[in-house]
Amino acid sequence: MFKNFIQNSLYTIALVTLIGCATTNNVEDESNINEDSQLSNTISDFEKAKRAQEFVDQSLSEIVEEAKTKGDATVNYVASDLFLKAADASLSGDSVSASLILKHVVDLKPKDIYLRKKYAVELIKSSQLEDGKRELKYLIKHADKDIKIKARLLLAGVYGALGKSKQSIKLYRELVYKTRPILSEACIYLSKAYVDEKKFKKAVGTLSYCSQKDRENRSIYAFHTGKIHFEKSDYKKAKKYFNNSLKLDPTNQQSTILLGMIYEQQGDFKSAKVLYQKFLKYDPNNYTALGKYVNLLFTDGEYKEVVPYLEKLLALDPENLNLKVRLGVIYTETNKIEDAKGIFKEILTVIPDSDKVLYYLASLYQQSNEGDLAVTYFSRIKEDSSLFHESNIQIANILNTYAQKDPAQEKRLVEFVKERSKASKELRFELEVILAGYYENRKDLSRAIALMESHIEHDSYTDGHAYYLASLYEKDKAFTKAEKIMLDILKRDPNNSHALNFLGYTYLEQGVHMDKAYAYIKRAVQLNPQDGYIRDSLGWYYYKTGEYQKAYREIKKAFALVSDDVVIAKHLGLIYTSLKKPEKARQYYVEALKNCTKVNEREEILNYIEKLDSVRLPASR
Template sequence: MKKRIVAALFLTLSLLPGCATNSVGKPVSANELSFRPTVDIAGSRALYIFSLARLREIEGDLEGALTLLNGAIEADPNAPFLHTAAAEIYLKTAKLDDALRACENAIRLDPGFRPARVMAGTILANLKRDKEAIGHLTKAIELDPAKEDAYLLLAVSSVRVFDYEQAVSTLKSLVKTDPESALGYYYLGKTYDQMKLHKEAANYYKKAIELKPDFEQAMIDLGISQEGLGLHGDAIATYRQLLETNPFNMNVLQHLVQLYLQQQQLEDALPLLVGMKERGVGGLETLRKIGLIYMELERYDEAIAEFEQILAREPNAHQVRFYVASAYEDKEEFGRALEEFGKIPPGTVNYVEALGHIAFIHRDMDAPEKGIAVLKQAIAANPGQLDLYLYLAGLYESMEKYAEGLAVLKDVEGTFAGDPRLHFRMGTILDKMGNKEESIVRMKRVIAIAPNDAQALNYLGYTYAEMGIKLDEALQYLKKAVELRPDDGFILDSLGWVYFKLKRYNEAVPLLERSLEIVEDDPTIMEHLADAYAATREYRRALQLYKKILDADPGRKDIIEKKRKVRAESLER
């Protein structure tokens, strides 16, 4: 009975607005929520017909069962249970209005007949008339406070009308009445998740699992709550524990794969995706994810093989064609890359980006003028595409032809003055031309247009730090950038560097350490952290980092001098 109730309730809950459930919502079926109270039915004929109806129901002949039930009702029209049984069959066949009328007949005959109240609440919930459902379910609890089903259904309907307080109160009453109600604790967790109170939700899921260790759905939702709390390691452990008992649970596998991908744990995600592919789960999307992971791992031939399988089935999957071309480009098989990029037709999502790649491939093949010609031709055909101008300016910039790149953007500034990307690119080119002041003006223009542009905030803050000016202003820009992108190693480095420039070394060190964890072996970040270690008299650590920089680039005279000074200072102490 409890298994049937939780299935029905979960399906009902999945219909809630904004509810983060793990299966697709559909109406509750009476097969999942069935009531079998014991009652006396007047008349042996009605009882006999009712028994035949139940046999037909078991055989799957619902229409035949309903015909027999109506015959039983004719034999004994005053038996509320017969009307409730008919309502159940109507609910199974999705005849909700007929089901409700049958329930109303049962309640009219006996207002205290609890099964009819519960059934009425279920039907009204399926009709999305939750306020009316709440009345019947509240009455059902009054009639028998010891039974679990009405509490759960009442909590679901309360959540659907956004009365979370009522839902929580109902469920807490249930677990007080029945401390062993795993479902009560589970739905407290679901309700708190709806309220975005993931910590409380996780605690209730844990209690449900404690009472019912094989409660799989509670474990899945616990993992989701742990993700919401940022406890990614705990969520991974929860999902892996589930897979130990059911290694082919596709719902759990997909959650775990997605979490691994979010955490950039690609080598952990890959075998799970390969297993899904072998079992035919996820279709072409699984192949796409496998291919992208191979790309990130620089296993380009394997990536191409996955993408080609997709293209064999869907030749017009232009995004996938773009991936294939990019893989060949990364392999420096430029001829194949040009061939594949050339197959992406005009008007598709990746067409303009493909032209940008084609232009830069020509540059890498020592034919930059061909790339310039490709972009100029595309601009003539598509003068309203800012991306094409940005690619052309970027191509000139990569060739150190800064004036030509800047001229491209200045010519269209009037057309695209409201696009922050134009000003950002102009700012970077001006910086490389040595015009810091104009570069700063452009970055401020970006921020005026797009106040949450983390890259512009970082660029401006780091520029001030390097110039040693307006450090308090730089600090504010970079704090905001970190709020927007807390896991960006370069932005963390910039913020740490400003703290260093402000001589707030103890605040600089943890930020620079975190930055180096994210962007391993970056020489600039290593130098910044080494300088901060030296400033906090952690000489051994500073010397280790300076050595690492010199191992990669022995000609760095500035680092050699810093290393000499730190060693001398450490000996003095």
């Protein structure tokens, strides 16, 4: 009978908990209900829970009273059964139910000190402080010495929580100065009570006294002294005590973390890294220290060094997606492309629509020349994402590369540009610039020019785009149009070195306005002396005017600045040829050949080498 009654009562307790949860969920989920209605519902549910709790309390009271009439065996049975249920509630974090049940267990076993201690703890955990205070006073009066000390320590804390600081401090002082061996918790709590009262000297004095009397815990006292100074922003003294704490105990996590925070706030990241690294030798799986050390290494770009620590951090917290993303980024930076792909694929199984992860993964496939897979992942990024625009630019670049290698892919590129251009004017502009570049490389200059001309009035059209259109005109022999664009740029920006160089080099190639050509190029060099392409133009002017030594000096400088440019290497080859140094000429022709990407360039260089070799052949006998 009792077992069934208890079980039914406990179902009611569970119902109380469920009602509380349901109340919270309803308030959060029903966003369309007005605030007054929500408040009304909350009060209503609270009243229901309260009534249910009162019902359980009354039911258990009846069970207890009936058990008392049945004798010791029944009392022991009911007390044991209820205690198990209370313990289960406590383990589940439900201190309200645990204290409610223990109240009746104590009623059955009023002199059981262990039960009353458990009851006092559950009362305090559930914020029933006045009832908890009553139970603690009982324990102080009736329990043995050890439990009395612990009860007094708890009671001091309860007084503090109730705002009775004088009683709290009085009890803590008795525990610190009259109890032996000294109780470290009492020392720390007394110092905290003094801090709450703004009595910092007394707080520090308490910790100093305890450190002298309790040498085993000196590291802890040094930490709390340092913490008092830390909270007052006296970082110099705080550092002193934290360092002292770590000398006494290098495994003190609290001192390590706060000292590290000071170093980081002061910009001394090197000392912070040394500190965390040293601590992790003692406690390699400390999550907090690992996280801080990883952040510093990551910020400083020490990607190779951070990998093992980040992997360990992720092993401790395998569900942390932010850590996985960071590890994926670091794998990318350290060229562990396949590992990075694996991490980002794993993340996508949890958040399949993450635009950032999709972009990372697509970029990795792009980097490993797996263009179709890159396009697949870029294409999954939705139009409302901030990465949508850039993802489409990357798809266009990939399709452009395909079409350059295989003309049959041109239709795919053109159709993609046409379709995605509908998304926005800005995207259309950038996609058609890419398409213009494709047409240029295919020698279809008229289409390239038409596309660029169609965007001259676009808000995003810059001098850079104008410069590109001018280069298209120049290739199409429309020199007047190219010249007009450059002169317009120079009106707005007379010191635009690239426009000056473009005009000078164009005149040079046409063999016209040679004085102007020299003046423009010379001015460009003065404005931008470290630009290899501009240096090459000056050298080419000297070559064209027969001053080969001056040409050699300038283009040699240009080659030092841009050693992988086909034209600059070719120019050096031509100058060496004119200087009657065929071996050197051949060396630079070969250098130019290495970097050729276009068929016509390659044929031109091979032709120079062939002419050079034919001149060097001995006459036949």
